[in-house]
Amino acid sequence: MSSGLRLVAALTLFGALYAAFAPGLQSASAEDTKGLSAAATEGKQIFDNSCISCHGRNAEGVPDRGPSLIGVGSAAVEFQVATGRMPMARQEAQAERKEPQYTREEAAQIGQYIQELGGGPQLPAGDHLRADSDEDIAKGGELFRVNCSSCHAFGAGGGALSSGKFAPTLEHATDRDIYAAMLTGPQNMPVFGDNQLTPEEKMQVIAYIQNLKSDQDPGGWGLGRLGPVPEGLAIFLIGMVGIVIATLWIAGKS
Numbered sequence: 001m002s003s004g005l006r007l008v009a010a011l012t013l014f015g016a017l018y019a020a021f022a023p024g025l026q027s028a029s030a031e032d033t034k035g036l037s038a039a040a041t042e043g044k045q046i047f048d049n050s051c052i053s054c055h056g057r058n059a060e061g062v063p064d065r066g067p068s069l070i071g072v073g074s075a076a077v078e079f080q081v082a083t084g085r086m087p088m089a090r091q092e093a094q095a096e097r098k099e100p101q102y103t104r105e106e107a108a109q110i111g112q113y114i115q116e117l118g119g120g121p122q123l124p125a126g127d128h129l130r131a132d133s134d135e136d137i138a139k140g141g142e143l144f145r146v147n148c149s150s151c152h153a154f155g156a157g158g159g160a161l162s163s164g165k166f167a168p169t170l171e172h173a174t175d176r177d178i179y180a181a182m183l184t185g186p187q188n189m190p191v192f193g194d195n196q197l198t199p200e201e202k203m204q205v206i207a208y209i210q211n212l213k214s215d216q217d218p219g220g221w222g223l224g225r226l227g228p229v230p231e232g233l234a235i236f237l238i239g240m241v242g243i244v245i246a247t248l249w250i251a252g253k254s
Contacts (some may be wrong), residue, residue, distance in 0.1 A: 073120020074111030140208030
């Protein structure tokens with residue numbers, strides 16, 4: 001009987017404490033969202049539920065868990081979340097693209113919250129962020145070969161880097177993904193700000209990359225578009241062996 005009374009008393013005390021402090025907590029929560037846009041308010045709710053444990057209550061970062069997001073901008077957040085790189089399953093050499101846990105709209109909402117919290121690079125509006133003319137595609141190809149092909153390969157298939165890192169394939173990248181990557185330089189990628197590549201040039205690069213996906217290798221066998229190494233190997237194994245066989249056949253006939 002006494003244990004039952006103690007349980008009731010404890011529950012009553014807990015209820016009283018909650019009633020006393022809950023209005024203060026609600027007031028603090030309302031104060032946190034004061035001044036935020038509707039999209040940023042939605043993003044804050046998602047952030048508080050899923051990101052706070054690694055990036056901190058105010059996105060200031062948590063040592064040995066996650067970096068500060070102050071100043072990274074909405075572009076970086078949308079890229080990482082919409083491509084499934086964040087949240088990370090575990091600490092690795094780099095975050096890999098995987099099935100995203102949030103929709104593109106939710107990723108943009110989280111990004112808007114971080115944007116209003118600390119500013120940073122932003123993406124243009126819309127999903128179509130590429131130039132359309134053949135001339136722009138050709139110009140984008142020149143820019144891609146100069147700035148991107150050394151890591152992503154000439155066919156945008158990706159390539160290995162040092163220390164277990166790699167430049168990913170661009171096969172599944174959307175216009176917004178590519179623009180955000182150039183603008184923010186995720187992981188090992190350098191930042192291509194508007195001083196390095198103008199917005200027009202970024203859209204030309206995107207046009208070239210997206211055109212590669214529909215290009216049916218009009219010059220012949222693509223060999224995975226991995227560059228000169230497999231091409232040289234194919235020349236040696238097929239071309240040189242063919243020449244040797246042809247030479248032996250001619251010698252035998254003569």
